[in-house]
């Protein structure tokens with residue numbers, strides 16, 4: 099039971115609230131599913147990159163899946179050991195590759211032949227050997243939203259099987275590269291098991307064909323993507339997920355790396371926003387709130403559904419309303435045609451399932467400061483990020499003001 103009203107009073111709105119105990123429960127459930135196998139859960143930092151969140155998982159033994167050197171630095175700061183950090187992503191700058199090699203992380207997930215070339219060159223310059231894994235694009239339709247589908251040849255991610263093989267051979271023959279893993283990640287918010295199983299089969303076969311040419315990989319990296327309930331979705335159970343993967347690995351003794359993001363954080367998070375006022379344009383009802391697309395962009399970007407709970411004394415009948423923010427875009431909404439009672443100034447709305455891809459996708463658009471973030475652990479609340487002030491927003495610009 100989280101006391102949203104008290105939190106909103108104490109910390110003001112808009113506000114992000116994360117249930118750390120729920121995150122721990124999700125972590126343990128997934129870890130348990132892979133019991134008896136060597137496995138590492140590498141938390142996908144991009145889903146919620148607050149240092150206290152990353153530290154929370156690190157304390158449970160989690161690794162970190164990072165998609166920029168900034169995320170790698172966050173993982174180190176939060177106490178994730180280098181040997182559990184992975185660096186993925188379709189475009190890495192030379193500086194990022196250099197730092198990842200210097201920091202001696204578990205491996206770099208390579209996503210193209212050209213990238214392998216850069217990694218090799220930089221490792222050579224540093225006089226080091228870089229551990230790599232290759233992200234394979236198995237060309238499987240994950241049946242999720244097109245913006246979060248990544249495992250089709252139409253998507254920019256990974257390499258096809260033919261290219262992957264060439265990359266492994268090149269890596270094996272290079273004194274500066276050590277191919278240790280294979281990776282796939284076909285999309286996010288996956289609710290069907292078949293595409294995952296099919297992808298794992300394709301990738302496991304690839305492992306076997308590499309064995310035949312004496313390339314022995316240690317890590318079978320299954321990516322993330324496990325879906326969660328936002329509305330009424332049927333989701334995949336951790337046990338079934340693990341069994342489906344393990345079923346493809348007969349005869350292979352590999353450590354499984356899983357990179358969950360949303361599964362750990364989405365339903366641990368709540369976005370709190372206050373009603374400013376109601377208005378009508380003709381017969382269309384709008385509830386104008388103090389939170390906006392710059393705080394939570396998922397409804398605007400993906401037409402994502404988030405459950406909204408009104409904390410109000412109002413006993414009026416429900417009617418449909420669009421919940422909209424102050425940002426100057428028609429795409430600025432948290433919900434459309436949502437059934438809500440008549441609301442008063444300062445009534446509180448709790449937007450559920452906001453723990454993943456919420457705060458992190460935020461921006462300062464319209465010179466709006468980012469929300470504060472709160473952790474709830476063992477019934478106690480603590481601030482884990484201050485609300486951004488106007489001064490924070492302009493700090494990097496003020497020195498350039500022309501004095502006349």
Ligand SMILES: *Cc1c(COP(=O)(O)O)cnc(C)c1O
Pocket residue numbers: 142144145163165186187283285286287321322323324357358359360361454
């Ligand atoms: C985004 C991402 C993840 C996490 O995805 P979720 O859907 O949040 O679990 C894992 N691995 C890679 C490579 C990613 O890009």
